[in-house]
Amino acid sequence: MQQELARLAALVxxxxxxxxxxxxxxxxxxxxxxxATPVWLPLERRRVNHENYARHLLHGDPRGRFSILSIVWDHGQQSPVHGHHCWCAVGVYLGTLTETRYREEVAGVPLFAGTKARPAGSLSFDAAGAGIHRIANESGGVAISLHVYGVGASEISTRVNRILAHAA
Ligand SMILES: [Fe+2]
Known part of the structure; x- marks a missing residue:
């Protein structure tokens, strides 16, 4: 893992x-x-939490410009509908996720815009403030995604997702 993660962190x-x-x-x-690199995440960063999807910090930029996480999705788990305070990039690492996209909020309610299967290797990027979506694991197995967020590690709980309570 050290080699693959060090390379990813250096490229970012x-x-x-x-x-x-x-x-x-x-x-x-x-x-x-x-x-695309076969399973390099160590077991402890691929561990499922049966209560909720599990976020594992892989790397925090010492200068606080970005963080890299793995998110492990047990089947049936999903994120809330959310926008983003910071830029974020996602790559599906294992399994298949389902992404539901929403259009800009109207009177505080995001409008359904479409659903897409995201198999391993799928990539997406949302600029800060853009891209309202929900990510879910509707497959029969575990799925893992790699996330790069444009904030330091100390801010990943508060400065990444902008949770939206209601979706149409
Ligand atoms: Fe997101």
């Missing part, structure tokens, strides 16, 4: 000082490589 580190558009491309290229 090099990407985050670019302008927004090339930064997004470079972060996704790093995630493409990381999700």
């Amino acid at each position: 580190d090099a990407a985050v000082d670019h302008d927004a558009e090339s930064m997004g491309r470079a972060v996704l290229a790093a995630l493409r490589e990381a999700t």
